[in-house]
Structure formats: C-alpha cells, structure tokens
Amino acid sequence: MAGLGITSCPLRGQVDPRALRFTAAATAAVLAVVLLTIDAVRPLALGLLASQVAMYGFTAFVSMHWSVWAQLFARVIWPRIGPVTALEDARPARFAQFIGFVLTAVALVALIVDVDVVGYAMTALAGVGAVIRATTGWCPGCQIYVLVRRLQHRADHSPAPPVPGASPSTIPAQTARWGGDRPLPLDPTVTARPPARPTARRRPRRRG
Structure with a gap:
C-alpha cells in the first residue's frame, strides 16, 4: 500500500477512524492550552485558537486527508500500526469539523471583542466534543449529521x-x-x- 502512495485513507470519500481519533486528541490538546493560557498569555491563546479555526475550516471545506494532523498520522503513526480493517464515511466527520469550525470561530470573535464568557463556553464545547471523539470513538457531530439526513429523507418522502x-x-x-x-x-x-x-339514423325507404 505504501508503494501506491496511500496515506491515511485509500479513498477520498472514506477515512481511517483511527486518524479521526488522533486528530480529535490533538484538537482537544490545542483547545485545552487555549483555555489555560487565555488569561495569562492572551495573544498566544488567540493565535492558537485562530490556527484551530483554520484547521477546522480546512478539514470541513477542503480535505480530511491533507490536514496537518491527518498527514502526521499517515506518515508517522500509520506505518507502525498497519492498515485499518474498516473505513468510515468522511461526510459525517466533515460535518462534525464544520460544527467545530463554527464554534471556534464564534469563540475567537467573542474573545477578540472581550466577550470572554461566550468565548470560554464555545471553546469548551468544541473541546468536549473532541475529547469524547478521541477517548470513545463516538462523534457527537456525526450523530447530528445522521439526524439531519434522516429529517431530510422524511421531508422528501412525506405524502402530499x-x-x-x-x-x-x-x-x-x-x-x-x-x-x-x-x-x-x-x-x-x-x-x-x-x-x-x-x-x-337510417331514413326509412319510401314505398312506391
């Protein structure tokens, strides 16, 4: 597989679930540092949060496989643990990344304008989701994606x-x-x- 140039996933529409958990662990670590340093070293914390917003945006709108964490997993960890037995659909994971992008973007704007309560809450919420994904493999954002798809399916197939x-x-x-x-x-x-x-109607014949 290495000779084919395969990194974290052989198919663009699918992804290695272990790479997702590794990415979530790294994301949780970054967000934890942001929460711990926001009062002491505010410029550093805002820079880290901005980098995480960019990371979320890249994985949500561009690619799950070419992010920094995915490439680190593919080049360092994946060759040592071997190929995965089953892949996951990348669409729920990208939707979860989009939710993280929204949360961290709102947090960044709130911290810049000194609305720290909103900034702390949004950062903590994104961090909790990343911790759950990293430790258990269960993805809250992916479940929201499944629920939305079910509601759309019911709406499309509802009777007149x-x-x-x-x-x-x-x-x-x-x-x-x-x-x-x-x-x-x-x-x-x-x-x-x-x-x-x-x-x-036939006309009666006249008898002569």
Whole structure:
C-alpha cells in the first residue's frame, strides 16, 4: 500500500477512524492550552485558537486527508500500526469539523471583542466534543449529521398535504383529457373507455 502512495485513507470519500481519533486528541490538546493560557498569555491563546479555526475550516471545506494532523498520522503513526480493517464515511466527520469550525470561530470573535464568557463556553464545547471523539470513538457531530439526513429523507418522502374540504381519497382534478370531452379517470382501478360514437339514423325507404 505504501508503494501506491496511500496515506491515511485509500479513498477520498472514506477515512481511517483511527486518524479521526488522533486528530480529535490533538484538537482537544490545542483547545485545552487555549483555555489555560487565555488569561495569562492572551495573544498566544488567540493565535492558537485562530490556527484551530483554520484547521477546522480546512478539514470541513477542503480535505480530511491533507490536514496537518491527518498527514502526521499517515506518515508517522500509520506505518507502525498497519492498515485499518474498516473505513468510515468522511461526510459525517466533515460535518462534525464544520460544527467545530463554527464554534471556534464564534469563540475567537467573542474573545477578540472581550466577550470572554461566550468565548470560554464555545471553546469548551468544541473541546468536549473532541475529547469524547478521541477517548470513545463516538462523534457527537456525526450523530447530528445522521439526524439531519434522516429529517431530510422524511421531508422528501412525506405524502402530499390533503386538499381542504376533501376526503383523504380525493385526488385533485386533472386538466388533461382523453379522447373526447371526458377527463381522465382519477381512480386507477377505473378502466378508461372511449366515448361512444353517435350512430347515424337510417331514413326509412319510401314505398312506391
């Protein structure tokens, strides 16, 4: 596999779950340092937080496989532990990275404008999600992605709303017509029949 140039994942749409846990552990460490140094060395903490915002944005919008942590895992750790037995879909993980991007971006702006309570809360929330992912493998952001997809699926496959004042079996009238002047049958069990043609009347013969 190394000869093929494969790094952390052989497919772009999939990712090694161990790389995700390693990335989450590194992210949690960065956010912990931010929370511990924000009062003592504020410029350093803001710089670290800004770098984490950039990291989240890169993995969410560009690639999960070419981030700093993913490349570090692929080049240093992965050759020593061997290939993974099963890969994960990268879309839930990228959605979770997008959530982290939003949280840390809000935290960065809040700390810059001296709204420290919001900054602490958003940073801590992103850090807790990263710790959960790193220690247990369970991804809160991925579960939100699955829930959103289920809601979208239900919305796309929901039945049409009933017509006001009509019975549930009533179907809106159709404008298309078949044959003559009769509309198409709305009930699929009804067999459409062409309109009967008027028969010409024969004139009685006069007897001479």
